[in-house]
Amino acid sequence: MDRALRRRLEQRFGERLTGPIRQRHDETEIRIAPADVPDVMRTLHDDPAFAFVLLADLGGVDTGHVMQVVYHVWGATTHDWLRVVADGLSRDDPRVPSVTFLWQGAEWLEREAYDMFGITFEGNRDLRRIFMPPDYQSYPLRKDFFLADDAARSPGAGVRHMEQSHAPTNAVPSSAVRRSRVG
Amino acid sequence: MTAGPPKSRYDIPAHASADDPRVMLEEQIGVFESIPPYPPRTEREAEFYSLGDGQMFLNIGPHHPATHGVLRVVFKISGEQIVDVDPVLGYLHRGVEKLCENADYHQAICYMDPLEYVSSLFCEWPAVMAFEKLLDVEVPRRAEYIRVLSSELNRIASHALFVGFMALDLGGLTPILYGFIERDEMVEMLASLTGQRMLFNYFRIGGVNGDLNHDFMSRLGAWMGRAAEQIEANLGLLNENEIFVRRMRGMGLLDRETAFSIGVTGPNLRASGVPFDFRRAHPYSVFPELDFDIPTRQEGDCLARYPLRIDEIKQSLRIIDQCLHEMPDGPVMAKLPRLVRPRPGRAFAGVEGPRGLNAVYAIADGADQPFRMRVHDPSFVNLQLLNLMLPGNLVADMMAVFSSLDPIMGGIDK
Numbered sequence: 001m002d003r004a005l006r007r008r009l010e011q012r013f014g015e016r017l018t019g020p021i022r023q024r025h026d027e028t029e030i031r032i033a034p035a036d037v038p039d040v041m042r043t044l045h046d047d048p049a050f051a052f053v054l055l056a057d058l059g060g061v062d063t064g065h066v067m068q069v070v071y072h073v074w075g076a077t078t079h080d081w082l083r084v085v086a087d088g089l090s091r092d093d094p095r096v097p098s099v100t101f102l103w104q105g106a107e108w109l110e111r112e113a114y115d116m117f118g119i120t121f122e123g124n125r126d127l128r129r130i131f132m133p134p135d136y137q138s139y140p141l142r143k144d145f146f147l148a149d150d151a152a153r154s155p156g157a158g159v160r161h162m163e164q165s166h167a168p169t170n171a172v173p174s175s176a177v178r179r180s181r182v183g
Numbered sequence: 184m185t186a187g188p189p190k191s192r193y194d195i196p197a198h199a200s201a202d203d204p205r206v207m208l209e210e211q212i213g214v215f216e217s218i219p220p221y222p223p224r225t226e227r228e229a230e231f232y233s234l235g236d237g238q239m240f241l242n243i244g245p246h247h248p249a250t251h252g253v254l255r256v257v258f259k260i261s262g263e264q265i266v267d268v269d270p271v272l273g274y275l276h277r278g279v280e281k282l283c284e285n286a287d288y289h290q291a292i293c294y295m296d297p298l299e300y301v302s303s304l305f306c307e308w309p310a311v312m313a314f315e316k317l318l319d320v321e322v323p324r325r326a327e328y329i330r331v332l333s334s335e336l337n338r339i340a341s342h343a344l345f346v347g348f349m350a351l352d353l354g355g356l357t358p359i360l361y362g363f364i365e366r367d368e369m370v371e372m373l374a375s376l377t378g379q380r381m382l383f384n385y386f387r388i389g390g391v392n393g394d395l396n397h398d399f400m401s402r403l404g405a406w407m408g409r410a411a412e413q414i415e416a417n418l419g420l421l422n423e424n425e426i427f428v429r430r431m432r433g434m435g436l437l438d439r440e441t442a443f444s445i446g447v448t449g450p451n452l453r454a455s456g457v458p459f460d461f462r463r464a465h466p467y468s469v470f471p472e473l474d475f476d477i478p479t480r481q482e483g484d485c486l487a488r489y490p491l492r493i494d495e496i497k498q499s500l501r502i503i504d505q506c507l508h509e510m511p512d513g514p515v516m517a518k519l520p521r522l523v524r525p526r527p528g529r530a531f532a533g534v535e536g537p538r539g540l541n542a543v544y545a546i547a548d549g550a551d552q553p554f555r556m557r558v559h560d561p562s563f564v565n566l567q568l569l570n571l572m573l574p575g576n577l578v579a580d581m582m583a584v585f586s587s588l589d590p591i592m593g594g595i596d597k
Contacts, residue, residue: 025316026465027531055446056533057542059557070544070557072531074465081465081531105446105564112563116280126227131273131596134224140281141555 034096058109060117067094098123116141252592275596283556296382299594302341305536309543312532317525326390332506340369341537352586389517431486435572435584449539455483461535485587560594
């Protein structure tokens with residue numbers, strides 16, 4: 001746990017943080033609003049006090065209540081992984097600005113998150129499905145996607161096409177969706 | 184495109200009855216042509232799939248020996264020259280992340296193995312590290328040393344295979360045979376340790392599956408005695424091969440800024456002159472106690488990536504040697520219940536694999552299954568370099584560039 005990093009983050013981002021900074025083992029976690037992603041990430045990348053030069057990972061999370069986009073960045077200024085959680089994306093229309101202007105390599109990572117969660121990254125020049133076939137219609141890693149039923153809805157996989165948009169009205173009772181208690 | 188009803192993807196006979204599944208399929212979804220030109224989904228796709236004067240598409244894959252698995256790459260070419268590249272992924276997609284959400288924590292580890300199937304231990308390691316963080320488990324030191332020892336062996340096996348396949352892609356048939364001799368030796372060694380030749384499933388939450396045994400140690404001792412010599416002998420096959428050198432030198436240049444912008448890690452980054460290795464940059468396990476160098480090359484071309492990996496093999500041998508000398512006694516597993524239920528929380532762990540950062544991000548919600556498993560694979564990120572390196576080169580150079588990046592499709596497609 002890097003206390004100094006925590007102080008630097010608090011000083012620099014103060015009110016932009018939507019939750020407390022959490023630290024555990026070798027990880028530091030901050031939470032921001034999706035609209036703040038470009039500014040915060042640019043500061044983290046460019047400011048010599050942070051200098052998180054490497055985007056280690058980018059992935060979507062569906063908590064069952066909201067969607068999140070989680071960035072892990074590495075920098076030489078700290079011994080911690082910094083986890084930036086863009087929190088509170090709506091599950092109906094998740095949108096977040098792209099970080100491809102900082103890290104070109106985020107392009108495919110964002111494509112993957114789009115493919116798996118339906119998160120729209122505004123500014124990504126090539127946001128199309130990357131693993132699933134182009135005519136696939138649902139988002140497999142969302143929590144309202146149930147393995148056997150929903151995979152069979154792919155036109156490529158089966159005989160009967162029942163595929164609907166990512167919130168099927170017929171299928172899953174909302175009580176059956178596994179929701180996170182983590183928040 | 185002719186007017187009228189679109190033709191089916193499958194050729195449905197005229198006498199097919201109405202409950203023929205293919206008829207039902209067509210009625211319900213209509214016909215979607217999954218090969219462009221369908222209406223382009225992004226500007227980039229529209230730009231790629233519109234041909235200029237004298238240009239044509241060339242489709243390589245999904246089953247092509249030079250694609251190291253099932254990758255499809257669409258080239259836009261003008262004569263022999265590549266104008267643009269569109270890699271098409273997903274032919275090996277198994278949905279590992281979703282499978283892990285439906286498996287308990289121990290079961291999730293064995294889903295990690297087939298990701299990078301030539302370096303399985305590096306896929307297991309971040310997963311168990313992440314789970315250990317969630318559970319606040321202390322790993323016994325002997326287990327950490329065994330992990331380092333076995334994974335460095337796996338790194339050598341992976342690099343030995345890389346050297347062979349790189350030459351094979353360029354038309355040299357011999358080095359792969361020697362590469363496989365070395366790799367077989369190590370795979371057998373690891374099999375005597377783990378019980379499996381390829382998909383080891385050896386690491387456990389809180390330790391490893393079994394202690395070192397006599398069979399493993401005697402094989403390792405015999406091999407270590409001649410390893411360095413053997414590697415030197417293999418090098419002679421390629422180092423002075425004029426065709427090999429001339430096809431690789433100056434090809435697929437990667438500079439430092441682009442590498443960081445793409446997020447390239449591992450040997451491909453170090454071949455561009457950046458001494459960056461997560462074993463030092465973000466130390467984990469017992470690596471702070473071990474003495475080894477981070478080899479780099481300044482050239483940043485395809486040729487540099489080959490001797491760099493040879494240097495890494497030598498460093499791995501050093502690490503193995505130290506592990507054998509400093510291996511402490513003690514248990515190899517922490518005490519843990521069969522069914523683990525971590526408290527709600529999040530953990531991220533990454534290790535330096537043979538291709539770069541292998542990482543896992545796990546979210547626990549208090550149940551015995553991970554709420555979310557995110558697997559980060561280095562080859563997936565590295566493969567984006569194709570778009571930067573290939574345009575302007577000849578079609579035949581695709582092999583040189585592609586194999587020098589050493590991607591493994593199992594990891595890319597998850």
